[in-house]
Amino acid sequence: GDGPGKKAGITAGDVITQVEGKDVASPKELARLIGAYSPGKSVEVTVWRDGKSQTIKVDLGTLPSSDKQASADQQQPAAPASSDTLADLGLTLTKSENGKGLVVTNVDPDSDAADRGIQPGDIIVAVNSAEVNATSDVSKAMADAAKSGRKAVLMQITRDDRNRFVALPVAKG
Numbered sequence: 436g437d438g439p440g441k442k443a444g445i446t447a448g449d450v451i452t453q454v455e456g457k458d459v460a461s462p463k464e465l466a467r468l469i470g471a472y473s474p475g476k477s478v479e480v481t482v483w484r485d486g487k488s489q490t491i492k493v494d495l496g497t498l499p500s501s502d503k504q505a506s507a508d509q510q511q512p513a514a515p516a517s518s519d520t521l522a523d524l525g526l527t528l529t530k531s532e533n534g535k536g537l538v539v540t541n542v543d544p545d546s547d548a549a550d551r552g553i554q555p556g557d558i559i560v561a562v563n564s565a566e567v568n569a570t571s572d573v574s575k576a577m578a579d580a581a582k583s584g585r586k587a588v589l590m591q592i593t594r595d596d597r598n599r600f601v602a603l604p605v606a607k608g
Contacts, residue, residue, distance in 0.1 A: 445482060445493060452488065453481035469495065474532055521573060524548050524603060528559065528570050536560035536593070537567055551601045553592065560598075561591040581605045 445451065451459050454468040455478050472478055472495055480493045521528065525546020528537040536558040542549045559567055562576035580588045587602040 444491070445480065446484070449482040449484050451480055451482050453490075455479055456481075521570060521577075523577070524573075526553065528573070530569065531558055534568060535566075537570060537573065547603055548601075551603060553590075553601060554594070556594065558593045559590050560593055563588050564591070577605055 451465055453459055454465065457468055459465045459468060469478075474495050477492050477494045479490050481488055481490045525543030525548050526539055527541035529540050531538045539548075539553060539555050539557045539559065541555060542553055559573065561567060562573055563580060565572070565576055567573050567576065577588055585605060587604050590601045590603055592599055592601055
């Protein structure tokens with residue numbers, strides 16, 4: 436095999452033919468097969484590279500996600516809960532893998548959140564010291580803050596295992 440220094444992975448130009456022994460007919464099929472496994476799991480992927488077929492173990496955390504969004508949209512049009520946009524904040528959030536906190540998947544460049552340095556990949560773990568595990572928790576915390584006359588909420592955000600706190604203005608609802 437390869438030297439230990441070479442990290443297994445899919446490189447540009449590889450054609451993925453199978454995932455865990457299941458034939459992959461199209462990018463959509465690939466997205467569906469990959470989507471069935473939980474992120475962070477490693478799967479055996481058969482690729483056609485340099486005219487020969489080889490099987491590599493791939494960590495799903497490392498796969499390019501260009502197709503992921505499309506497949507997620509097709510499967511569950513009626514489930515906006517998996518990735519909600521908090522339009523007032525300019526944030527798109529999705530549940531984190533371990534169920535703790537919310538992962539920022541998109542930040543509107545013109546939003547307060549962007550001004551405060553929130554980036555995709557940040558994890559919002561708490562708002563006003565209440566744990567958040569769903570976007571509705573964030574909305575609720577914002578609404579509660581607005582009700583009690585607060586002008587801002589304090590978000591606890593982790594990135595690379597470091598915590599920081601960001602105050603975001605409460606949306607005028």
